[in-house]
Each structure stands twice: as C-alpha cells, then as structure tokens.
Amino acid sequence: MSDSLMAPAGGGSAAGPQKSGRGLLLGAYFDFIRIRFLTMLAYRVNYYSGILIYTLNIGVNYFTWKAIYGGGESLGGFTGAQMTTYVAVSWMARAFYFNNLDREISTDIRDGSIAIQFIRPYNYVLVKMMQGLGEGLFRFLMLMIPGMAIAMLLFPVQLPTELSSWAGFLTMLFFSFLINSQINVLTGLSAFFVENNEGVMRMKRVIVDLFSGLIVPISLFPGWLSKVLEVLPFQAITYLPGSVFTGRVQGTGIWSVLGIQVIWFLILLLPIIALYRAARKRLFVQGG
Amino acid sequence: MYYLGLLGEYLKNYMKTRLTYRADFWVEIVSDLLFQAVNFIFILVIFMHTDSLGGWSQNEVIFVYGFFMVPYGIFGCFINLWGFSERYIVKGEMDRVLTRPAHNLFQIFLENVDPPALAGSLIGIVVMIISGGNLGLSLEWWTLPALVLLSVSAVAIYTGIYTALTSLSFYSDAPTGILPLMYNIQSYGRYPVTIYNRAIQVLLTWVIPFAFVGVYPAALFLEREEMRSMALLTPAVGAVFLTVGLLSWNHGVRKYKGAGS
Amino acid sequence: MNAIEVQDLRKTFKVQKNREGLKGAFADLFKRQYSEVTAVKDIHFTIPQGEICGYIGENGAGKSTTIKMLTGILVPTSGSVKVGGYVPYLERERFVQEIGVVFGQRSQLWWDIGVIESFQLLRKVYRVPEQDFRKRLDELVERLALQDLLNRPVRKLSLGQRMRCELVAALLHNPAILFLDEPTIGLDIVVKSEIRDFLRDMNREHGTTILLTTHDLQDIEALCSRVIMLDDGRIIYDGGLEELKQRWGTGVEVQFQFGTPTKLPQLEQWSAEMPVSWTAENELGAKVWIPRDLNVSDLLAKVVGKADITDIKIIETNTDDIVRSIYQSGSAEKPAEQTAADQDGKEAVHV
Numbered sequence: 001m002s003d004s005l006m007a008p009a010g011g012g013s014a015a016g017p018q019k020s021g022r023g024l025l026l027g028a029y030f031d032f033i034r035i036r037f038l039t040m041l042a043y044r045v046n047y048y049s050g051i052l053i054y055t056l057n058i059g060v061n062y063f064t065w066k067a068i069y070g071g072g073e074s075l076g077g078f079t080g081a082q083m084t085t086y087v088a089v090s091w092m093a094r095a096f097y098f099n100n101l102d103r104e105i106s107t108d109i110r111d112g113s114i115a116i117q118f119i120r121p122y123n124y125v126l127v128k129m130m131q132g133l134g135e136g137l138f139r140f141l142m143l144m145i146p147g148m149a150i151a152m153l154l155f156p157v158q159l160p161t162e163l164s165s166w167a168g169f170l171t172m173l174f175f176s177f178l179i180n181s182q183i184n185v186l187t188g189l190s191a192f193f194v195e196n197n198e199g200v201m202r203m204k205r206v207i208v209d210l211f212s213g214l215i216v217p218i219s220l221f222p223g224w225l226s227k228v229l230e231v232l233p234f235q236a237i238t239y240l241p242g243s244v245f246t247g248r249v250q251g252t253g254i255w256s257v258l259g260i261q262v263i264w265f266l267i268l269l270l271p272i273i274a275l276y277r278a279a280r281k282r283l284f285v286q287g288g
Numbered sequence: 289m290y291y292l293g294l295l296g297e298y299l300k301n302y303m304k305t306r307l308t309y310r311a312d313f314w315v316e317i318v319s320d321l322l323f324q325a326v327n328f329i330f331i332l333v334i335f336m337h338t339d340s341l342g343g344w345s346q347n348e349v350i351f352v353y354g355f356f357m358v359p360y361g362i363f364g365c366f367i368n369l370w371g372f373s374e375r376y377i378v379k380g381e382m383d384r385v386l387t388r389p390a391h392n393l394f395q396i397f398l399e400n401v402d403p404p405a406l407a408g409s410l411i412g413i414v415v416m417i418i419s420g421g422n423l424g425l426s427l428e429w430w431t432l433p434a435l436v437l438l439s440v441s442a443v444a445i446y447t448g449i450y451t452a453l454t455s456l457s458f459y460s461d462a463p464t465g466i467l468p469l470m471y472n473i474q475s476y477g478r479y480p481v482t483i484y485n486r487a488i489q490v491l492l493t494w495v496i497p498f499a500f501v502g503v504y505p506a507a508l509f510l511e512r513e514e515m516r517s518m519a520l521l522t523p524a525v526g527a528v529f530l531t532v533g534l535l536s537w538n539h540g541v542r543k544y545k546g547a548g549s
Numbered sequence: 550m551n552a553i554e555v556q557d558l559r560k561t562f563k564v565q566k567n568r569e570g571l572k573g574a575f576a577d578l579f580k581r582q583y584s585e586v587t588a589v590k591d592i593h594f595t596i597p598q599g600e601i602c603g604y605i606g607e608n609g610a611g612k613s614t615t616i617k618m619l620t621g622i623l624v625p626t627s628g629s630v631k632v633g634g635y636v637p638y639l640e641r642e643r644f645v646q647e648i649g650v651v652f653g654q655r656s657q658l659w660w661d662i663g664v665i666e667s668f669q670l671l672r673k674v675y676r677v678p679e680q681d682f683r684k685r686l687d688e689l690v691e692r693l694a695l696q697d698l699l700n701r702p703v704r705k706l707s708l709g710q711r712m713r714c715e716l717v718a719a720l721l722h723n724p725a726i727l728f729l730d731e732p733t734i735g736l737d738i739v740v741k742s743e744i745r746d747f748l749r750d751m752n753r754e755h756g757t758t759i760l761l762t763t764h765d766l767q768d769i770e771a772l773c774s775r776v777i778m779l780d781d782g783r784i785i786y787d788g789g790l791e792e793l794k795q796r797w798g799t800g801v802e803v804q805f806q807f808g809t810p811t812k813l814p815q816l817e818q819w820s821a822e823m824p825v826s827w828t829a830e831n832e833l834g835a836k837v838w839i840p841r842d843l844n845v846s847d848l849l850a851k852v853v854g855k856a857d858i859t860d861i862k863i864i865e866t867n868t869d870d871i872v873r874s875i876y877q878s879g880s881a882e883k884p885a886e887q888t889a890a891d892q893d894g895k896e897a898v899h900v
C-alpha cells in the first residue's frame with residue numbers, strides 16, 4: 001500500500017525498534033479482522049436469514065433467466081447452463097465481497113466519532129478495509145460455501161474442472177472484495193463533503209449491482225452500454241471473476257482479466273488517498 | 289383527526305429541516321429516480337433478448353413495474369423503518385417515543401417521513417399511462433377506485449411485512465440487517481411470478497407476499513384473467529399482514545429492554 | 550393521595566452470554582446461552598403528591614430501570630406500579646399525558662429546527678389548547694429566561710440552554726408528576742442552581758410531584774425532603790435527608806492549630822475519659838474525631854485553656870461522605886463498629 005496511507009501508523013512505535021513497532025501494528029490490523037469475524041458470528045438472525053435470502057436470490061434469478069431463454073440456445077455468448085452457473089456464483093461472490101463500509105464510514109463522520117479514529121495510531125481506511133475483510137471471510141466460510149452447496153442441490157450448477165479456473169477465480173474474488181470495498185470507502189468518505197450522503201449511498205448500491213454484471217451479464221447489455229461498462233471499474237467486481245468461473249475465459253485469458261482488476265485496484269487508490277488527505281485537512285483545519 | 293393534525297405538523301417540521309439542507313432534497317430525488325431508471329434498464333435489456341417473459345409482453349411487464357412504483361413510493365414516504373434499530377433501540381430514542389401520548393409506531397413513522405419518495409409514485413403513474421396506452425387499455429369507471437384501493441392494500445402489505453421484521457429488533461440483542469436483504473426480494477414481485485417454480489411462487493404469494501404489491505394487482509388492469517382472483521384478494525392480504533405486523537410490533541414493545549442501564 | 554405507589558416491583562433482563570473465543574462464538578451461533586440479571590429486586594415505596602424525592606444509587610444500581618418502569622417505558626417482570634392512578638405500561642398513551650419526563654443525556658427536541666417549533670409540535674402531541682399553551686409557555690420562558698433562544702435550532706444551543714428548553718418541553722402540558730433522570734449532568738454551577746431554584750418553585754406553586762435521579766448530591770440537598778437509596782436493585786434507605794445525616798453522620802471532626810508544639814499523648818491525656826480519637830498532623834496541628842452522641846463543647850472545654858490554641862475548625866460530615874460510605878458498605882444499616890469502619894472508609898477515599 002502507499003506510504004502516505006501508512007504515514008500515521010509510524011507514530012505507534014514507542015514500543016521499541018521500528019521493526020517490532022510495525023509488527024505490533026500488523027498484529028493490531030489482524031485483530032480487526034478477527035474481531036469483526038467474531039462480531040458477525042454474534043448476529044445470529046442475520047446469518048440464518050442471509051443464507052435463506054441469498055438462496056432465494058439465486059432461485060429467482062435462475063428462473064427469470066430460464067424464462068428469458070425459453071427455447072433459445074445462447075444469449076450474449078452464454079449458454080443456458082453457463083448462465084445458471086454464472087447467476088449462482090455471482091450471488092455467492094457478492095456474499096463475500098459485499099459490505100457496509102460506506103454506511104459505517106459515513107455514520108462515523110456524521111456523529112463525529114471519526115475525529116477520535118483519526119488521532120489513533122493507525123490508518124483509518126486500512127482499519128475499515130480489515131474489518132470489511134473480517135466480514136468477508138465470515139461470509140465466505142459461513143455463507144458462500146454452504147450457500148453454494150445448497151444452490152448446487154437445487155439448480156444445475158456446473159463447477160469448473162480446470163485447476164486454473166479455480167485458482168484464477170479465487171484470486172480474482174479477493175480483488176473483487178478490494179475494488180468493491182474501495183468504492184464503498186469512497187462513497188463513505190463523501191459524507192465529509194455532502195451534508196447527507198444517503199442518496200449517494202443508495203445510488204452506489206444499485207449501480208454496483210447492475211453495472212457489475214450481477215443482475216445482467218455485461219455482454220447482454222446493448223452494444224454501446226457494454227462498451228461503456230468495459231471501461232468502468234464495476235465489471236471487475238462480478239463479471240470478470242464470473243466469466244472465469246463459468247469457463248468463458250480460460251488459460252492465459254485469466255491473466256489479462258486479472259490484470260484489469262489489478263489496474264483498477266491501483267487506479268482507485270488515487271482518489272482514496274486524495275479524499276483521505278482532504279478529509280484530514282478538513283477535520284483538523286476546520287474542526288469538522 | 290388528532291393523527292392527521294400531527295401528520296401536518298410533522299410534515300411542516302420536515303420541510304423546515306429540509307430547507308436548511310436544500311441540496312440534499314434534490315440529491316435524494318435524483319438518486320431515487322436513478323434507482324428506478326436502473327431497474328428499468330434491466331427490463332429493457334431482458335426484452336432485447338426475448339419477446340415474452342413467461343407469456344407477458346414488454347409493455348405488460350413495464351406496466352406492472354409502473355403499478356409497483358405507486359404503492360412503493362407511498363410506503364417509502366410514510367413508512368420508513370430503515371435504521372430503526374440503530375436510532376431507536378441502540379441510541380435509546382425509543383424511550384422518548386414511549387413517553388409521548390401518541391401511538392409509538394405512528395410517532396416513528398411521522399418522525400421519518402420522506403416526501404421525496406413520492407416522486408417515484410408519480411413516475412409510476414406516468415409509466416402506467418404510457419405502457420397502458422401502448423397496450424390499448426381503456427380507462428373504465430372502476431379503474432381509478434381500484435387503483436386507489438389496490439395501492440392502499442399494497443402499502444398495507446409492505447407496512448405489515450416491514451413492521452413485523454423490524455419488531456424483531458425488540459427481541460434480538462444484535463441489530464438486524466434483514467431489511468436491506470428484503471429489499472432485493474420485494475422487487476421480484478414485479479415480474480410475472482408464474483415464471484418461478486412452485487416453492488418460490490408460494491413464498492412470494494403467502495409467506496412474504498410481494499407478488500401482491502406488483503404483479504397480482506396490476507394484472508387486474510391488464511385484464512389477465514388467470515390472476516384476477518389474486519388481484520381481488522389483495523385487500524384481504526393487506527389487512528391480514530398489517531394486523532400481523534401491528535400485533536408483533538405491540539408485542540415487541542412490551543419486550544423492549546431500553547438502552548443502557 | 551399518593552402520586553406513586555410501587556409494590557414488590559421486580560425487573561429481570563435476559564442477557565445473552567457470549568462464550569469466549571472462536572469456538573465459543575461458533576457454539577453461540579447454533580445454541581445460545583442466556584443468563585438472567587435482576588436489575589430491580591422487589592422494591593417497595595410510595596411517594597405522596599407534592600413531594601420531591603431523590604432517587605440515588607451507584608451506576609447500575611437499578612435507578613434508570615425503575616424510572617423506566619414508572620414512566621411506562623418498560624414492563625415490570627412482577628409487582629405492581631401505580632403512578633397518578635394509572636398502571637403506566639397498560640394505558641401508556643393516556644398515562645403519559647399526566648407526566649413529564651426529562652432524560653438528562655438525551656434530547657427530546659428536534660435538532661435542526663428552532664426550539665419554538667419543537668414546542669409547537671409538542672403542543673399538538675399533548676393536545677394542549679392554544680390559549681393554555683401560550684400562557685404556560687410565556688410563564689416558563691420568562692421564568693427560565695429563554696426569550697432569545699426560542700428561534701435558535703437546538704444544535705446551536707449550549708448544554709445549559711438546551712437543558713432549560715428540555716424542561717420547558719417536558720412541562721408544557723402541565724404534568725402533575727415530573728420524572729428527571731440526571732437533569733443536571735454536565736452543567737455548570739450557575740445553571741445547576743438555576744434549575745434547582747426553578748424546580749423548587751414549581752413544586753411550591755403547582756404542587757408538582759418530582760422524582761429525580763442524580764449523582765450530584767447537591768441536587769438532593771437543595772431539593773429533596775426525601776431520599777430513596779438503591780444498591781444492587783434493592784432499596785437500602787428510604788427516608789428524610791436529615792435523618793440520613795443523623796444516622797450516618799457519625800460524628801464531627803475538630804481541627805486545632807497550636808501556637809506552641811503540642812504532643813499527641815498530651816492531648817489524649819486531657820480527654821482521657823472521652824471516647825474520641827486524636828491524630829496529629831504535625832507539631833502544631835492535630836485533629837480529633839468526636840462521635841455524634843458526645844457534645845463538641847465538652848471536648849473543647851477540656852482542651853481550651855490547657856493548650857495554646859490559635860485556630861479551631863469544626864467539620865461536619867457532609868452528604869457526599871455519608872453516601873460514599875453507604876455505597877462502600879452496601880447497606881444503610883448502621884454498622885456496630887461504626888467509628889472505626891467509617892474512619893477507614895474515609896481514609897480509603899482520600900488515598
């Protein structure tokens with residue numbers, strides 16, 4: 001990660017030599033993952049309803065597509081079987097990468113508790129990412145895997161047979177999480193500059209679901225729209241990993257779609273750093 | 289009468305608050321419209337690849353969507369339970385609500401009125417008029433009264449479901465995140481439910497009856513015979529679910545634990 | 550007539566137990582364990598109309614839980630509550646018309662709009678006729694000097710200003726019973742005493758019954774004729790403030806300054822037949838502890854004239870000390886070995 005994002009972290013090294021200070025800090029970040037994981041476990045109602053609702057989402061989308069396919073062979077390069085797999089894996093991937101960092105951050109900003117977070121010897125954005133990762137790991141292990149198993153029982157989902165597809169998909173899934181969280185962080189930090197960013201957050205939510213290819217695979221959009229979407233970061237969240245999992249992208253192609261994700265990850269760092277700096281300045285110069 | 293007076297007073301205060309943050313008002317309207325537009329794109333994309341969805345034409349599906357928007361906008365305006373758990377339970381504002389001489393749930397509705405949501409209802413009516421015109425639907429004597437009755441019933445269904453779900457936060461120590469998840473599900477009621485398999489149809493009809501806020505009542509205006517009886521059932525379903533919602537709410541309030549010590 | 554009647558009142562909460570560690574958390578996901586916490590344990594008291602009663606106790610003693618049951622917010626687990634003739638939780642909406650509630654830590658006013666708008670809205674909520682409202686508002690505004698604040702949004706008010714507005718908000722409908730949960734928390738001394746004066750006047754003029762919880766015992770001294778003290782869900786003292794002092798104010802401390810060095814054994818010898826205890830601060834200073842049943846003048850008579858005294862200071866134990874030592878012992882029953890225990894208690898606090 002960028003040095004400037006790490007900058008406030010250096011302050012916490014009173015414990016001794018620089019290296020052990022860093023080590024302690026790293027441990028602290030891992031703790032944020034662990035604590036969030038445990039917190040998620042405590043929300044029992046959410047957990048059970050989550051499994052049910054994700055399964056229902058897959059079911060509804062599966063039947064909708066089945067109705068759309070009718071007797072047709074292939075739509076936008078997807079066969080019916082591929083579409084089923086795509087729908088299932090996309091929703092399950094969403095279970096992993098989805099988080100409410102935007103809402104958490106803007107709540108912190110609006111009730112003023114962000115000021116306390118900013119003077120702590122760690123990087124606020126990084127801590128949020130770690131908490132998101134804790135949540136993601138929980139959802140991956142507890143929601144996505146059992147959910148996928150249920151989906152396979154109910155619907156004709158085909159798992160990839162190639163090892164490279166599995167490896168590619170899992171790596172890309174991690175980047176999906178990163179990119180989606182970056183977008184969430186950006187949306188959340190916008191609360192610094194708009195009095196009430198509820199509208200922005202809602203808009204983001206809908207746009208990510210539609211333009212990432214969760215509801216409609218990108219290749220099914222009208223030509224001009226899919227051209228536009230291919231140069232936006234959203235497709236990197238769902239559509240690209242989904243394409244790898246369904247086997248539409250194979251072999252060396254995996255490297256290039258992974259490359260797109262990495263590039264978007266790096267590009268999105270820039271506005272985060274800029275916003276973060278502006279936010280700090282605003283907080284400390286204008287007092288919130 | 290008392291409650292109508294209160295509604296007026298709360299709306300007045302809402303406007304006064306909003307005038308201090310004028311930009312937000314427009315941001316919210318625009319984001320609401322964009323939200324609808326995005327859903328609309330989905331329908332358009334689907335019909336680029338097929339002529340009919342389970343025997344329903346594009347105009348019919350769009351008409352259903354238009355109808356769906358009307359009660360949804362009304363619901364969004366007057367019954368806004370997002371963040372109930374954080375605001376009223378965790379931060380303890382429920383204490384204050386309970387020491388006022390008006391029904392607590394009603395006070396919560398009033399404190400969260402959100403008039404921009406009504407813009408969606410207006411657009412829904414426009415969408416119905418346009419797609420209805422394309423389909424050659426005619427305006428009968430019963431059309432408007434039925435529209436009002438069915439919209440009110442649909443609002444009652446939403447209110448019942450969301451009130452019942454929200455009342456869970458009186459029992460559970462953890463703030464629940466079910467509401468956002470429901471959000472996805474309710475949109476499934478605006479497609480012809482006959483395309484789904486039996487289990488999902490039953491679920492959307494009798495368990496979380498979102499089919500009654502979209503496709504069933506709209507079918508009445510589209511003169512689709514197969515769903516007419518379902519459409520006529522909408523008010524009854526509305527009454528039942530509203531009752532269930534209110535009962536579970538009142539029961540939940542008795543279990544309210546308060547925040548802190 | 551009694552404003553508040555409470556009998557065998559009990560409130561039990563079910564609290565979920567979180568098992569430790571990852572394994573525990575997983576176990577909780579499938580089978581949750583609960584434990585019961587009884588916040589209020591079969592308490593029993595009555596408050597007659599027109600009384601100002603202080604309800605005190607340490608954090609977590611059950612004060613707020615009681616207040617919330619009295620105001621209809623919480624439903625009691627068992628026992629009976631009657632406030633102003635109502636069972637609060639049964640007819641909540643009719644009942645709350647008769648009471649006013651102020652939670653010191655939470656606002657009941659709208660944050661973004663002028664204070665007056667909040668009042669107007671509350672007028673509608675409580676169905677106060679316009680004329681009565683005007684009259685009452687003018688009265689309150691004048692009494693609390695709020696004229697200049699009425700059009701300011703709440704978020705622009707200082708805590709003291711806000712608190713005065715909160716009081717108005719709670720009193721617009723002229724309630725017969727007023728509940729105050731830490732009304733002076735966080736306020737400066739001037740505002741505190743303003744609020745105390747106001748409450749006292751209101752009690753005198755309108756006969757309003759007031760029940761207040763507080764951690765500031767000066768509130769109690771200034772306002773309350775009666776104190777109910779709670780510890781761990783039980784009432785450990787219920788009676789007059791004076792009586793409390795009588796019973797618990799275990800004695801008087803007298804400090805002496807001497808012109809010439811005076812030794813401790815010498816002092817002890819002079820007062821040999823009295824059960825007092827001396828401590829020396831230095832050669833020129835000493836203090837003596839005199840139990841309440843002895844006369845201070847008797848002791849003074851023994852010392853004055855023998856020693857070369859330059860200054861005498863008599864220190865009465867104040868309510869703070871009394872309450873502190875009751876909290877520490879957890880009971881208002883006067884302990885047998887009071888003097889020693891109390892002395893220790895005091896020491897411990899000062900360390």
